[in-house]
Amino acid sequence: MSAQILDGKAAAAAIKQNLTSRVAGLAFHGIVPGLGTLLVGDDVGSQKYVAGKHRDCAAVGIASIQRALPATATQREIEAVVAELNADPSCTGYLVQLPLPRGIDANRVLELIDPAKDADGLHPTNLGRLVLGEEAPLPCTPNGIIRLLRRHGVEIDGAHVVVIGRGITVGRSLPLLLTRRGENATVTQVHTGTREMAAHLRQADIVVAAAGVPHLVKPEDVKPGAAVLDVGVSRDETGRIVGDVHPGVAEVAGWISPNPGGVGPMTRAMLLENVVTSAERAARA
Numbered sequence: 070m071s072a073q074i075l076d077g078k079a080a081a082a083a084i085k086q087n088l089t090s091r092v093a094g095l096a097f098h099g100i101v102p103g104l105g106t107l108l109v110g111d112d113v114g115s116q117k118y119v120a121g122k123h124r125d126c127a128a129v130g131i132a133s134i135q136r137a138l139p140a141t142a143t144q145r146e147i148e149a150v151v152a153e154l155n156a157d158p159s160c161t162g163y164l165v166q167l168p169l170p171r172g173i174d175a176n177r178v179l180e181l182i183d184p185a186k187d188a189d190g191l192h193p194t195n196l197g198r199l200v201l202g203e204e205a206p207l208p209c210t211p212n213g214i215i216r217l218l219r220r221h222g223v224e225i226d227g228a229h230v231v232v233i234g235r236g237i238t239v240g241r242s243l244p245l246l247l248t249r250r251g252e253n254a255t256v257t258q259v260h261t262g263t264r265e266m267a268a269h270l271r272q273a274d275i276v277v278a279a280a281g282v283p284h285l286v287k288p289e290d291v292k293p294g295a296a297v298l299d300v301g302v303s304r305d306e307t308g309r310i311v312g313d314v315h316p317g318v319a320e321v322a323g324w325i326s327p328n329p330g331g332v333g334p335m336t337r338a339m340l341l342e343n344v345v346t347s348a349e350r351a352a353r354a
């Protein structure tokens with residue numbers, strides 16, 4: 070027996086097709102959504118991610134605004150580009166690619182982003198709105214995970230979800246989405262300080278592994294039939310992605326997200342959706 074595949078590539082393609090028609094609807098009103106990115110430094114991985122986001126934009130008809138600064142950029146120089154993107158009417162949403170170089174106060178940069186243009190859904194105001202149950206752009210990876218589960222008919226209502234990790238983008242924010250009344254899951258969040266991690270994992274109907282530890286989730290820790298989502302992006306010596314989920318888990322789980330081809334493409338699709346939604350909101354205002 071082998072797990073069913075949570076195919077993020079196919080799900081993202083379907084979402085992008087839907088976004089293409091929403092973008093066409095905006096064009097009818099003379100509006101072209103524009104995604105801005107600010108990339109600081111020369112990390113090859115970050116360059117690839119940013120390039121992928123702009124390729125997606127081209128495919129659905131979103132304009133691209135690409136800004137880059139050298140690794141030596143100062144806090145002030147970075148903040149000046151943020152101010153420019155805030156003021157640029159052609160930029161309806163943008164993100165500052167993380168991580169920023171050492172010595173830069175990333176939280177201070179993120180706080181300066183206009184919350185109405187926050188494509189990542191990670192601005193403190195928008196995270197606060199999420200806590201309060203108010204409308205806000207949602208964090209892309211958590212939102213993508215929920216959409217991927219729904220598309221494949223994995224029951225979230227009443228499920229016990231174990232989220233591994235406590236990063237802002239996934240570990241901290243995903244439980245907020247999963248415990249909304251619409252999702253209605255019961256969530257356990259575990260991290261490197263958790264005792265008996267395996268005992269928690271074995272209880273889970275759904276496991277989301279976002280720790281960044283290669284092959285952390287082992288087959289013997291997974292309840293047979295559970296859904297397992299692999300968010301981890303570590304790399305081996307040859308540059309290939311190594312996820313947080315051991316390959317043997319596919320023999321035990323009921324559903325599994327491949328990596329690559331699972332959560333990553335969904336994250337990008339949700340980024341585009343945030344940009345289109347904020348352009349639609351601006352058009353109504």
Ligand SMILES: Nc1nc(=O)c2c([nH]1)NC[C@@H]1CN(c3ccc(C(=O)N[C@@H](CCC(=O)O)C(=O)O)cc3)C=[N+]21
Nearest residue numbers: 118164165166167168189329330331332333334336337
């Ligand atoms: N402000 C900010 N927002 C982000 O959303 C953000 C960020 N910073 N910093 C880095 C992480 C990482 N991230 C990924 C998105 C898509 C894939 C993705 O689509 N991966 C492909 C494969 C890509 C490959 O092979 O290298 C896949 O999983 O199939 C991966 C990683 C977004 N991040």
